[in-house]
Amino acid sequence: MTSKDLADLIFPNIDKTIEDYEKMYPERDLEEGAKVTRFAPSPTGFMHIGNFLSAVIDYVLAKNSKGVFYLRNEDTDKTREVENAVSSIMKILSTYDLYPDEYEFQEETKGNYGPYIQSERKEIYHAFIKHLIEIGRAYPCFCTRETLEEQRKNQEMDKERTGYYGDYAFCRSLTIEEQIEKIKAGVPYVIRFKSSGDFEKKFIFDDLVKGRIELPENDQDVPIMKSDNQLPTYHFAHLVDDHLMRTTHVVRGEEWLSSVPLHIDLFRSFGFRPPKYIHIPLIMKKDEETGNARKISKRKDKEASMSYYEEKGYPTYAVIEAIMTIANSNYEEWHQAHPEKDFTDFPFSPKKMSSSGAYFDLEKLDNISKNYISRLTKEEVYNGVLSWAKKYDADFCKHLEDEKEKSLAIFNIEREQKKPRKDYINWSSIKSQVSYFYEDYFYEDKEKTYQELEEVENVELLKEYASTYQDYPTENEWFEAMKQFAITHQFAPSPKMYQEDPTLYQGHVGMICEALRRVITGRKETPNLFQILAILGKDELQKRIQFYQDYINQ
RNA sequence: GGCCAGUUGGUGAAGUGGCUUAACACACUGCCCUUUCACGGCAGCAUUCACGGAUUCGAAUUCCGUACUGGUCACCA
Numbered sequence: 174m175t176s177k178d179l180a181d182l183i184f185p186n187i188d189k190t191i192e193d194y195e196k197m198y199p200e201r202d203l204e205e206g207a208k209v210t211r212f213a214p215s216p217t218g219f220m221h222i223g224n225f226l227s228a229v230i231d232y233v234l235a236k237n238s239k240g241v242f243y244l245r246n247e248d249t250d251k252t253r254e255v256e257n258a259v260s261s262i263m264k265i266l267s268t269y270d271l272y273p274d275e276y277e278f279q280e281e282t283k284g285n286y287g288p289y290i291q292s293e294r295k296e297i298y299h300a301f302i303k304h305l306i307e308i309g310r311a312y313p314c315f316c317t318r319e320t321l322e323e324q325r326k327n328q329e330m331d332k333e334r335t336g337y338y339g340d341y342a343f344c345r346s347l348t349i350e351e352q353i354e355k356i357k358a359g360v361p362y363v364i365r366f367k368s369s370g371d372f373e374k375k376f377i378f379d380d381l382v383k384g385r386i387e388l389p390e391n392d393q394d395v396p397i398m399k400s401d402n403q404l405p406t407y408h409f410a411h412l413v414d415d416h417l418m419r420t421t422h423v424v425r426g427e428e429w430l431s432s433v434p435l436h437i438d439l440f441r442s443f444g445f446r447p448p449k450y451i452h453i454p455l456i457m458k459k460d461e462e463t464g465n466a467r468k469i470s471k472r473k474d475k476e477a478s479m480s481y482y483e484e485k486g487y488p489t490y491a492v493i494e495a496i497m498t499i500a501n502s503n504y505e506e507w508h509q510a511h512p513e514k515d516f517t518d519f520p521f522s523p524k525k526m527s528s529s530g531a532y533f534d535l536e537k538l539d540n541i542s543k544n545y546i547s548r549l550t551k552e553e554v555y556n557g558v559l560s561w562a563k564k565y566d567a568d569f570c571k572h573l574e575d576e577k578e579k580s581l582a583i584f585n586i587e588r589e590q591k592k593p594r595k596d597y598i599n600w601s602s603i604k605s606q607v608s609y610f611y612e613d614y615f616y617e618d619k620e621k622t623y624q625e626l627e628e629v630e631n632v633e634l635l636k637e638y639a640s641t642y643q644d645y646p647t648e649n650e651w652f653e654a655m656k657q658f659a660i661t662h663q664f665a666p667s668p669k670m671y672q673e674d675p676t677l678y679q680g681h682v683g684m685i686c687e688a689l690r691r692v693i694t695g696r697k698e699t700p701n702l703f704q705i706l707a708i709l710g711k712d713e714l715q716k717r718i719q720f721y722q723d724y725i726n727q
Numbered sequence: 728g729g730c731c732a733g734u735u736g737g738u739g740a741a742g743u744g745g746c747u748u749a750a751c752a753c754a755c756u757g758c759c760c761u762u763u764c765a766c767g768g769c770a771g772c773a774u775u776c777a778c779g780g781a782u783u784c785g786a787a788u789u790c791c792g793u794a795c796u797g798g799u800c801a802c803c804a
Contacts, residue, residue: 215804250803318802325801334729335800363802372730388731399802407804431731431799454733455797498752502740505752527740529733530797537739537753547766592766652762668762683762690763698764 174349180306182353183313183364187299191443194297198286198417207240209421212266212273213414215247216258219471220265220479222496222533223456227424229496230453232271234422236517243275245414246290249404265479269489286418291410298405301413301443302364302398310369310442311397313362314344315355338368338392345394364398366409369438376434381422381451381523383430391435408432412439420448427452451523456499457530469533476535486561486600491542497521498541499531505541539598547595551585554597558584561600569604572611579708583610586704594700609694610708615717619724622695629688632722634662638685639715648703656682692721 201209210231214224235242244266246259259278266272275284288294305311314337316324321337328335345367347355356362370376370390377387397409405413415423430452440447456469456477469477476482482492493516497504501521511518546554555573558580562570573580584607587594597603608614615622629635638658645651656666659682665671671681690702693714699705706714 213804217804247804253803314802321801329728332728365802383732386731389729393800396802401802404802406802410804425804426798427732428798429804457797498739502752525741527733532739534739534753540753587765590766594765596765655762681762686762696763700763700765702762 174353176307176309176349179313179349179352180303182356183306184299184303187296187303189296189300191301191304194300194417198419201241201419203241204239206238207421208234208238209241209243209419210235210424211243211245211415211418211420212271213245213247214262215250216254216262218255218258218261220262221471222469222477222479223426223453225265225269225479226456226496226499227426227453228266228271229269229493230451230500230521231422231424233497233500233517233519233521234424234451235274237519237521240421241274241284242271243284243286243418244273244277244289245418246277247407247410248290248292249399249402249406249410251292251402251404265483268483269493289418291414292404294410294414295404297417298398298409298413299403302405302409305366305397305442306364308442310367311364312345312347312367313352313356314365314394314396315347315360315362316344317361334372336393337365338372338394342394361400363396363400365394366397366435366439366442368392368394368435369442370434376437378433378437378450380430380433381449382454382526383427383452383528384524386430386433388431388434391432391438393435395435397439408435408439411436412443412445415448416440416443416445422451423448424451424453427454453500454527455530456533476533484565484601486557486565486602487538487542488545488557488599491538491545491599494541494545495533495538498537499527499533501525502527543595543598546597546599547588547593551581551588554584554588555581558600558603562604565601566604572613576611579610582708583607586700586708596700609696609699610705612713615695616720619720619727623721623724626691626695626697628725629691629721631685631688632692632718632725634685635689635692635718636715636722637662638689639711639718642706642711642714644707644710645703648701651703651706655686659685693717 201207203209212224212228212231214220232242234240244263248254263276263278275286275289277283277287277289302311316337324337324341325335327333328341342365344352344365368391370392372389372392374390375387376390377385379385395408396406398405404410411423414420433450437447471477494505494508497508497516497519501519503525504516504519507519508514508516546557549557555577559570559573562573596606609622638655641654641658643654645654659666663679664685665678665681668681668683671678686702687697690699690705691697693709694705709717
């Protein structure tokens with residue numbers, strides 16, 4: 174009996190060889206230096222911001238070098254799989270214009286290196302495992318979970334390193350006859366990789382972010398194929414897929430760093446050249462309770478999920494910029510210097526990436542987003558809010574559509590000028606900032622509209638002002654008229670004059686403006702009053718003053 | 728616990744032996760502008776780079792130790 178017999182017994186129907194697959198998936202014909210990257214999520218239906226970071230980096234790396242960015246569905250753990258997970262991932266990627274060059278679900282972009290769904294690659298994995306068994310680098314292991322658990326406890330008690338290695342790798346020393354016998358008897362088994370490392374020896378490799386890393390060589394005989402569904406574990410799928418799909422750069426979270434010696438051992442067992450590794454820092458968050466940094470968690474932190482940014486209505490570009498800033502902190506500077514360039518043109522450098530965990534700063538995001546929205550045209554803002562409202566606020570959406578011209582005018586307040594107003598943080602925040610413009614919201618509930626204001630005096634004066642109000646072509650003319658109105662009612666035309674001798678006046682022009690602002694908007698703080706008046710118009714102005722009077726007289 | 732990595736202001740960070748009396752951005756504070764808010768302008772915000780020691784004419788930058796934080800040690804990725 175030889176290892177060949179064992180391999181044939183385990184995989185009787187596998188007849189393709191490694192060479193066959195090498196021919197089927199040849200080296201990619203790309204320009205010198207082109208990078209092939211992949212985004213390889215497991216279909217849990219949840220897009221973590223850390224995953225997104227790696228997707229963005231993958232994308233930039235590929236685009237930057239005229240390479241290929243592909244999507245691979247890592248669905249080897251069928252117990253965690255969620256329905257439609259991949260389509261929701263695709264949706265997020267496309268929201269941010271991160272279209273994979275290759276993936277399974279669309280004919281025109283289906284690449285030549287598929288299938289891109291791991292559960293459909295079983296045969297390929299089996300061929301590779303079969304080869305490993307034949308050359309004596311893999312073996313079936315019949316240990317039950319219970320015995321392994323027990324062994325681990327014993328190791329802990331003896332203060333030994335835990336795991337399946339050395340003398341603890343019990344099934345490693347089974348003879349081929351014994352192995353065949355057990356398989357024929359139907360004993361369940363996993364396939365383990367026969368490691369070649371020595372834990373006492375140092376293994377040195379270069380990570381593109383972290384630089385040179387020294388780790389112990391791998392001496393663990395890790396499972397590479399599961400017993401129940403015969404699918405590979407992550408480690409083995411990584412080897413087979415990234416080799417056959419000709420990935421040049423593997424971008425993943427730093428939680429994988431310590432398994433690199435295993436992965437490289439795996440690559441070497443086939444004589445393959447391992448890809449370059451880019452282990453990116455985890456995205457952290459300050460824990461409220463302990464004050465310590467901790468990995469951002471999908472259960473506790475709403476901002477861990479990419480869906481948060483969509484619900485809040487952050488413009489996609491703002492999110493990209495915030496993410497790119499984590500990737501390389503000089504991104505903002507670069508983008509300011511090259512405003513016409515796309516983020517994919519950014520010369521991302523793994524070396525420049527911080528190697529410690531980064532906080533994703535929501536305040537910074539707000540700032541980026543604010544600046545970004547301030548640079549948009551009124552139409553762009555309108556479309557942004559509208560498409561957000563379509564999904565999340567049907568009522569507001571209706572107002573936007575029914576009163577489109579007015580809405581455009583609102584969004585244009587203090588916009589078409591050198592330094593545009595910056596007060597919209599994201600699409601979801603806009604409604605509350607502009608609601609008073611819309612009659613339905615303004616007149617909905619007197620108490621609510623005026624709840625935050627102390628009483629405004631001089632309502633009669635405002636009424637009189639309203640009767641003289643007309644459409645002024647410029648702000649200057651409006652304010653001149655306002656000053657004139659102030660003077661005829663013994664108000665100073667400027668606060669300075671009033672302050673010089675308050676006894677001469679009833680007040681100053683600003684006080685009238687303030688009163689007016691409060692009465693017609695229900696707020697103390699608003700944008701430019703002239704532009705608000707221009708949008709509302711004389712009739713509405715008078716109506717609102719009357720509304721206020723009814724409110725205080727009731 | 729073993730192994731690995733990280734530690735620069737409130738935050739993200741630049742910085743790889745002298746040009747650093749530590750860049751930039753966010754946040755914060757004060758003043759100015761101003762009919763409110765926002766914008767904008769000006770000013771302030773780490774005499775110091777977790778701590779201790781060593782190397783050096785010279786260290787945030789090199790080395791050693793300590794502390795703290797994170798990662799990893801699954802038939803999960």
